[in-house]
Amino acid sequence: MxxxxxxxxxxxxxxxxxxxxxxxxxxxxxxxxxxxxxxxxAADGAPGAEQWxxxxxxxxxxxxxxxxxxxxxxxxxxxxxxxxxxxxxxxxxxxxxxxxxxxxxxxxxxxxxxxxxxxxxxxxxxxxxxxxxxxxxxxxxxxxxxxxxxxxxxxxxxxxxxxxxxxxxxxxxxxxxxxxxxxxxxxxxxxxxxxxxxxxxxxxxxxxxxxxxxxxxxxxxxxxxxxxxxxLAQQESGLLRAEDVQFMWLPLSHVFGKTLISGQIATGHVMALDGRVDRIIHNLPVIRPTLMASAPRIFEKVYNGIAGRARAEGGAKYKIFMWAAGVAREYARVTQENRVATGRDSAPLALRVQHAIADRLVYAKIRAAFGGRLRGAVSGSAALAPEIGYFFKGAGVPVLEGYGLTETSAGSTVNRSEDFRVGTVGTALPGTEVRIAEDGEILLRGPGVMRGYHNLPEQTAEVLEPDGWFHTGDIGELDKDGYLRITDRKKDMFKTSGGKYVAPSEVEGKFKAICPFVSNILVIGNGRNYCTALIGLDEAVIMPWAAEHGLAGKSYAEVVADPAVHTLIEGFVKRLNTELQRWQTIKKFSLLPRDLDIEHGELTPSLKIKRPVVEKTYADAVAGMYAGTVEA
The missing domain is CATH 3.40.50.980 (Rossmann fold)
Structure with missing residues (x-):
């Protein structure tokens, strides 16, 4: 042992x-x-002022x-x-x-x-x-x-x-x-x-x-x-370290935030707490964390915000950003592939030179926005689009995806900063076992697994085997090194009328990496002869674009209903389709009059989409996308 x-x-x-x-x-x-x-x-006091x-x-x-x-x-x-x-x-x-x-x-x-x-x-x-x-x-x-x-x-x-x-x-x-x-x-x-x-x-x-x-x-x-x-598992895995300063803004009511309290006590590091989401950007340079946990939506919003500002500045700055983003992804991919093959983060000289130039022009500013000393940002509760993960890895902001559920006390697998692989959720924490069932479902066993659902023995028996294996409901793959990759929720995967399986989260993740204006996307197609999508746009990014394209003064709902915006997003959908199998392609899409949110019951507090709720709310839009006869 x-x-x-x-x-x-x-x-x-x-x-x-x-x-x-x-x-x-x-x-x-x-x-x-x-x-x-x-x-x-106090001498330096003023109404509304705060101090740490x-x-x-x-x-x-x-x-x-x-x-x-x-x-x-x-x-x-x-x-x-x-x-x-x-x-x-x-x-x-x-x-x-x-x-x-x-x-x-x-x-x-x-x-x-x-x-x-x-x-x-x-x-x-x-x-x-x-x-x-x-x-x-x-x-x-x-x-x-x-x-x-x-x-x-x-x-x-x-x-x-x-x-x-x-x-x-x-x-x-x-x-x-x-x-x-x-x-x-x-x-x-x-x-x-x-x-x-x-x-x-x-x-x-x-x-x-x-x-x-x-x-x-x-x-x-x-x-x-x-x-x-x-x-102890978080401490001994090296995920958390005694010298860390961790910024905690996640809801502690959620198991992701709650489990990190245990790790922080085990290591004894500093935790800075402020749950006000609108203060995150302000707090980062003040706290200067070495570690931060987040849901993927935050990284998506940061990426979209950077891309949106570069686009608004136009000309050379936008071209430089797009070039630097491409270099970041390529550098991250190449170094990751070489580490897997040889154990070393190597890259060709030409790519290293490009990366160094891009670092001075773009990446250093991104790291500074995160406080300047972030060694890792742990991402969980939903999937992070690999393209966004590669971007941040290449920019020197490691996003360490992890995996777990409320039923497993959150922490089951996680990437470590010294050897993390974009597109995976890392390896098992010490003491946790992972295996893949014959149908591809991920099973977990270990001390973090729940003892059951409260007063629900039948529902407990459906997911928890007598020997301790918990059925996660997620589909995944384990590589030879023990890195786990999530491919989709078992219940979210659907089959088109043509008999082809579609993993919606895969398509959704690709679109988020391509389109800087998207906030939420829901791919639909169960039992249908083609796939469609409901798309909510990021107001903070689309509204400045709209103001620069003759739509100043219009409301968000008016902007997303404008043909120019539909044409803009259509271009990204066409680009997405070039990266998909024929049966996965999005034939039609509908822009939502407002973004999805918790208040309307469309997102969970951890920002996961409640698919049945959204499909019911926008049933007319879905029906409209399937009106008439269209070949798959």
């Missing part, structure tokens, strides 16, 4: 144990950074223990469910670790979830208490209180501006909870330590409800051992 494997096998029972060990090992080291309002009465503050591990532990003891004073006991409904911020960390150190089980709720579905999750999990970000989250709960007989307490991160409706709930602020906890610890100083010591590795730690594309979400039961394993 290797030393890495041995360390993982000797893992502690829980992240609560890991956390207390981390605090003991490096109490004075910086743990977290977070933005906070500047006191407007820090917590050491010892300071974090003081707050976490106070929160845990506060929960105990409310009567929260082992495996009681305590929800968190909030955006990503330092208080989310305090609440989650407080839950864990009290022996409670965190139930995550996206703050964007509507009142009805929030109530379903809280009721299904039988939550006794919840942390709510603000009055808005409290109001959703109060409105559905009659469906929540088990819920007694709500703890607010932000103090209310005035009296609030409580519907009989006991409402207090996080500050008040921590005060209660401090008083409780004054009388019982070892209360939290004893609660942590009592945690069993198979005790429920977290219920995360899958967002799904249809029907009610299912609660995924993740025990303390899942998170302890994930923490």
């Amino acid at each position: 290797s030393s890495v494997q041995s360390m993982i096998e000797r893992r502690p029972p829980s992240v609560a144990h890991l956390f207390l060990s981390r605090v003991e090992a490096t109490p004075g080291h910086e743990a977290y950074r977070y933005p906070a309002p500047v006191d407007e009465h 503050r820090s917590l050491t591990w010892a300071q974090t532990a003081e707050r976490v223990k106070a929160a845990a003891a506060g929960l105990m004073s409310l009567g929260i006991v082992s495996e009681d469910r305590v929800a968190i409904s909030s955006s990503t911020r330092i208080e989310w960390i305090i609440a989650d670790l407080g839950n864990m150190c009290a022996g409670a089980a965190t139930t995550t709720v996206y703050p964007s979830t509507n009142a009805d579905e929030s109530a379903f999750i809280l009721a299904n999990a039988q939550c006794k208490a919840m942390f709510a970000e603000n009055e808005s989250q409290l109001a959703k709960t109060v409105a559905e209180k009659d469906k929540l007989p088990a819920l007694e307490y709500v703890v607010l991160f932000d103090a209310p501006a005035g009296p609030v409706e409580t519907a009989g709930l006991t409402v207090l602020t996080l500050a008040e909870l921590e005060e209660r906890g401090a008083a409780h610890l004054a009388e019982h100083p070892d209360a939290v330590d004893k609660a942590v010591e009592a945690i069993d590795k198979e005790q429920l730690a977290t219920l995360i409800y899958t967002s799904g594309t249809t029907g009610r979400p299912k609660g995924v039961r993740l025990v303390h051992d899942c998170w302890a394993y994930e923490g």
